[in-house]
Amino acid sequence: MLFLLARTQAAWQPCGKRLALVAQRSVPAPYSATKPGMTIQYAIRPADLAGHLFHVTITVREPHAQGQCFRLPAWIPGSYMIREFARHVGRVTALAGSRRVRVEKLDKHTWRAAPVRGSLTLAYEVYAWDHSVRAAHLDARFGFFNGACVFMAVCGREAEPCQVKILPPDGDGRARWRVATGLAPAPGTRYGRFGTYAAADYDELIDCPVLLGDFAGAHFEAAGAAHEIALAGSVPKLDTARLAADLARLCATQARLFEPRSRQAPFSRFVFLVHAADDGYGGLEHRNSTALLCRRDSLPYPGMREAGEKYREFLGLASHEYFHSWWVKRVRPAAFIPYDLTRENYTRLLWVFEGFTSYYDDLLLARARLLTEDQYLQALSRTITRVLHSPGRLKQSVADSSFDAWIKYYRPDENTPNAVVSYYQKGALVALALDLTIRAATAGRRSLDDVLRHLWREYQLAGAAYQGVAEQALPEAIAQATGLDLTRHIRAWAEGTEDPDFARLFAPFGIALQRSPVLETPARAMLGVQVRSHEGACQLAHVFDGSPARQAGLSAGDQLVALDGLRVTPATLDTLLARYAPGDQVEVAAFRRDDLLRFTVTLARQAPLRYELKPAARASRAALRLRAGWLGTR
Numbered sequence: 099m100l101f102l103l104a105r106t107q108a109a110w111q112p113c114g115k116r117l118a119l120v121a122q123r124s125v126p127a128p129y130s131a132t133k134p135g136m137t138i139q140y141a142i143r144p145a146d147l148a149g150h151l152f153h154v155t156i157t158v159r160e161p162h163a164q165g166q167c168f169r170l171p172a173w174i175p176g177s178y179m180i181r182e183f184a185r186h187v188g189r190v191t192a193l194a195g196s197r198r199v200r201v202e203k204l205d206k207h208t209w210r211a212a213p214v215r216g217s218l219t220l221a222y223e224v225y226a227w228d229h230s231v232r233a234a235h236l237d238a239r240f241g242f243f244n245g246a247c248v249f250m251a252v253c254g255r256e257a258e259p260c261q262v263k264i265l266p267p268d269g270d271g272r273a274r275w276r277v278a279t280g281l282a283p284a285p286g287t288r289y290g291r292f293g294t295y296a297a298a299d300y301d302e303l304i305d306c307p308v309l310l311g312d313f314a315g316a317h318f319e320a321a322g323a324a325h326e327i328a329l330a331g332s333v334p335k336l337d338t339a340r341l342a343a344d345l346a347r348l349c350a351t352q353a354r355l356f357e358p359r360s361r362q363a364p365f366s367r368f369v370f371l372v373h374a375a376d377d378g379y380g381g382l383e384h385r386n387s388t389a390l391l392c393r394r395d396s397l398p399y400p401g402m403r404e405a406g407e408k409y410r411e412f413l414g415l416a417s418h419e420y421f422h423s424w425w426v427k428r429v430r431p432a433a434f435i436p437y438d439l440t441r442e443n444y445t446r447l448l449w450v451f452e453g454f455t456s457y458y459d460d461l462l463l464a465r466a467r468l469l470t471e472d473q474y475l476q477a478l479s480r481t482i483t484r485v486l487h488s489p490g491r492l493k494q495s496v497a498d499s500s501f502d503a504w505i506k507y508y509r510p511d512e513n514t515p516n517a518v519v520s521y522y523q524k525g526a527l528v529a530l531a532l533d534l535t536i537r538a539a540t541a542g543r544r545s546l547d548d549v550l551r552h553l554w555r556e557y558q559l560a561g562a563a564y565q566g567v568a569e570q571a572l573p574e575a576i577a578q579a580t581g582l583d584l585t586r587h588i589r590a591w592a593e594g595t596e597d598p599d600f601a602r603l604f605a606p607f608g609i610a611l612q613r614s615p616v617l618e619t620p621a622r623a624m625l626g627v628q629v630r631s632h633e634g635a636c637q638l639a640h641v642f643d644g645s646p647a648r649q650a651g652l653s654a655g656d657q658l659v660a661l662d663g664l665r666v667t668p669a670t671l672d673t674l675l676a677r678y679a680p681g682d683q684v685e686v687a688a689f690r691r692d693d694l695l696r697f698t699v700t701l702a703r704q705a706p707l708r709y710e711l712k713p714a715a716r717a718s719r720a721a722l723r724l725r726a727g728w729l730g731t732r
């Protein structure tokens with residue numbers, strides 16, 4: 099998963115001192131497994147485009163003698179938050195032949211039909227009006243759904259193979275609609291057409307999202323697999339050839355990382371399901387597909403030469419989700435074996451699975467020559483700046499952030515920057531620090547790549563006996579892959595809140611870490627807050643730990659009214675503050691709800707800093723060799 103949190107990272111740097119029934123379980127099968135017999139049939143139809151309603155039926159032969167239960171997941175793997183998809187389910191009915199069968203609801207997401215003999219059909223509708231990659235969407239332009247929010251599991255029968263009939267919407271104007279999905283077509287259906295698709299079990303059914311519509315498309319071969327791009331949302335002048343060529347290079351580079359000999363991907367077909375919109379950014383990984391949401395202006399157009407920042411961001415998103423095909427879809431924490439879709443699944447390893455993925459997403463763009471060395475170092479500098487400016491990293495470790503993702507990282511609020519560290523961003527930096535440490539200690543003979551390959555060989559999904567990666571497995575895996583004991587480093591950087599010393603870690607690579615002042619908005623930084631416009635007023639979105647505003651008693655949610663008696667708005671705050679020097683006192687008037695309060699704020703001394711990685715003008719041959727090995731330019 100990759101998504102954009104509200105920009106909560108602190109833009110303020112403290113001065114010098116450290117701030118301070120049957121559980122719904124889907125046992126993973128090897129993804130290529132096929133099973134005989136077909137007793138569970140799903141059907142889904144875009145029934146009401148204007149009302150955003152899918153109509154779903156599930157037909158079960160020989161349902162449970164005491165009454166068959168059906169249950170919808172409470173969350174979707176890859177996005178670690180309880181989402182209660184059942185809240186969008188309505189009008190649940192059941193039939194045995196033409197006879198109506200009673201259905202009762204047992205809990206928030208479980209239904210039970212009265213006992214019947216023979217065959218039972220459950221029918222319901224699902225409201226689909228969510229633009230994210232995690233749920234379902236339907237209107238007259240296109241439809242998209244994740245199985246986790248439309249297909250109930252047949253309780254106790256999750257391991258059985260099933261089929262889903264994907265039906266077209268009624269009405270004119272949809273004759274050109276097609277289907278894109280990682281599901282394989284059943285005999286009699288041609289891929290891409292409406293018809294019947296097959297899944298080896300419920301786990302596969304809900305791990306293959308489906309896009310419906312008259313979407314743009316492109317195909318390419320890479321890593322021994324057929325790849326498809328299915329793109330919903332109008333993008334004028336889309337350069338599909340460029341998109342396909344760049345993704346092909348990226349996919350081949352990733353397969354080479356995990357399988358340097360065969361260079362083969364672990365699937366024969368992969369689909370990028372892309373929704374290009376006016377705004378939005380996010381992705382969700384699946385076994386042989388990914389759903390991506392991006393801005394339409396981030397996609398390439400004919401004649402575009404340099405990949406601009408927005409396109410590089412899109413490529414980074416695609417890289418992140420594709421990497422997950424190996425890393426979290428096929429090598430998983432033991433805590434996800436099997437997924438329990440009824441409740442939170444706790445692991446302290448999301449920093450390994452999401453953090454390592456966040457590290458490699460851009461690094462592999464650089465190795466695929468889709469980023470220059472300079473562009474990659476700039477991207478890395480931005481991540482270092484964001485993390486080192488986030489006060490939350492001093493209170494929470496990435497291991498703890500992983501464990502509490504369900505209630506903290508995925509549910510940000512005004513206190514998040516002060517209390518929570520991103521296991522994506524700091525996790526990526528820990529991966530970087532481990533990689534640099536291994537490369538420097540082994541003179542470039544070993545790297546984090548070897549650790550990944552070791553875990554890939556030892557832990558890839560392999561049937562019912564699959565155990566997954568144990569919570570404490572990483573230090574041992576590193577030792578086996580590299581001969582180095584990095585237990586102490588992991589304890590400090592990942593299980594503790596220590597920052598890696600990047601200046602020291604980059605030195606053997608001939609790269610310096612420089613601090614430079616940020617000049618854009620020094621004034622705002624002097625209060626130590628992040629503001630947002632709320633009904634035209636200047637509201638404090640975040641008040642950072644240890645900041646002048648915090649010391650004076652201001653809180654998130656307060657509405658700034660005046661500075662030294664002059665009215666303040668979001669547009670005038672910086673201009674007003676620019677007249678003051680660090681150390682000056684300013685009288686701040688603010689509404690807290692409807693109470694007018696006054697505060698005396700002593701403005702901060704120090705403007706924030708930006709960190710920048712700069713290759714040294716002169717580097718030793720050994721340093722250049724290490725750097726070339728790391729960036730894949732050797």
Ligand SMILES: [Zn+2]
Nearest residue numbers: 099100452455
């Ligand atoms: Zn991810």
